[in-house]
Amino acid sequence: MGPIIAIRRYPVKSALGQAVDQVAVEPGGLRGDRRWACLDQTDGSVVSLKHPHRWTGMCAVGASIPSDGDTVVRVAGRDHLAGTAEADRALSEWLGRPVRLSREAPAGARLHRLLPDDPGMVPDWLAAGPGQETDAAYTARDGRFVDFGAVHLVTTGALAALAAEIGRDGVDPWPFRPNLVVDAPADPEPGAELRAGAVVLRVQLPTPRCIAPALDAAGRPTDRALLGALARHHRKELPGLGRAACFGVYAEVLAPGPLAVGQRLTAR
16 A cells, blocks of 8 residues: 555534544544534434535534544634534524534434436435435444444545546545545555554445535535546446445454554555
């Protein structure tokens, strides 16, 4: 593989990430990663940029964990402590719908999703068609609001290949919401074990993509070229599920420990 060139955690699901130079990797993922989510008080659903028309404001919500360990959300330039009524009021006003921050997904929680217009971006396992809305049951994993894998990883080689397919000089990795950006020629294959110091990760599967990487800073789905390239060149077969447009990989944590920018990930 190669060295880790960037690390980010996302203390609140679908909010902006926090860049860190080092972090503790726990059995469920990076410490503090996706421990909170906004819940829609009108129907109890989990707020997600998978439905940008409803939650476009999340593109401008910041989230970080200062040294004291509490999660702070930044809304319209002001900081609020997660879990307080003040934070919930600020988020509700900003998003235009009543929400509250939670560390637990309620029983029967749902997640709403808007599918991209490109047919190749619709996974085989979804019955809805391009441009349609759908929803599904949502269950937090290991007390975190992750969609599947504990750690999400992208490589510089895959980013460069995607940029070439679109005809650009580069592609910003952060709209894909990875935890790790690794300087490597290509994504590791499922089953590969990646080690950096005491940390051992095992790649599970390629990451199915939704509309979120195509959103601009205002939450509008504008990057049609990116979605088109993903649909044409990155549709992969996922065992037991079918085909989906994928980019990056999900990994599980086999051994926890500290991780830092500059450490080299070795594959075995």
